[in-house]
Amino acid sequence: MRKLKNSELDRLSLNSFKAAKKTPLIIVLDNIRSLNNIGSVFRTSDAFLIEKIYLCGITATPPHKDIHKTALGSTETVDWEYVKDTLELVEKLKVEGVKICAIEQVENATMLNDFNPESHTKYALIFGNEVKGVAQKVVSASDVVIEIPQYGTKHSLNISVSCGVVIWDVYSKLKPQN
Template sequence: MIRLNAQELRELEEKKAKGETREIRRNPLYFILENIYDTYNIGGLFRLADALAIEKIYLCGTTEIPPNTRIKKASIGTYKVVDWEYRKSVSEAIDDCNSQLVTRNFSDTNAKLQVKSYKLQVIAVEQHSQSIDYRKTDYRFPLALIFGNESFGIQKETLKFADQIVEIPMWGINKSLNVIVSAGIVSYWAISKL
């Protein structure tokens, strides 16, 4: 498969981008972003989503959407090759994921890929009294990972939609990690369980 550098991605036409990526086997993973404030973080999450070949990103609430200039810059054009949609709320995004699963058979795309169920597992990545270490949960696919606002995290009402809440252990004095770093750690760990 052809890999494109940053300049090639930035210059890639959107129509051509969708055609170029049609052949890529997508992993049964979804990112649901709730009220992400920093557009550079959003762009970075598109870049991560492309690296992981995830199914789709849902941008929810006050999260900016492409073609925002800073998202375009930070994503190096990957917003053109990663499927994404805007939804007002996380619950709408979860409903959309579930409706797509009815017609999608992930195991058809590659004999090596075995999806254990067609029920979407929803995991919130958040520091919470009920969260567990991200390495100790049982990841099932298809999987949606929810990431929240850089300052306030995931809304309490949204956590009710999660089957599990996970967090990354912190050993220093800093309480949290950047949302892109957190997404990278948890999503690569989850994909390794596929």
């Protein structure tokens, strides 16, 4: 086996990315404090052609050097918007027919491996603050709450890791339906 050169990876140009059919997923960051986490979410969202990222509450917005450090230019490819109030955004998205999925540990959560997204449905995946998680009022307003199964001694993952795991899982379940 030989490692591929960057020129062999057949990556999309900025214009091709903007024109490409997007995965029907919206990412909502609810009060994320780490700029490196925000940048990592942008980069993962670029990798899976995510439709849009909403940055809410205290979540910082580009341009910022610490976001750029991990985003590696994906703040230019992935559409994003700042919205101050996450709950107001959730209510707006619901009116637009978007299914709201908080990623959190709650009573009666749907385990990620058991979550089966419906074809022709757009989903908003909400990821919460590094310490407090998704705000309870946002959890309560969600259509479904998805939990990432964990089997070790720790009961949480870094938000950027959680985002990568969930996006990959949902993308892989939706891909055959696109």
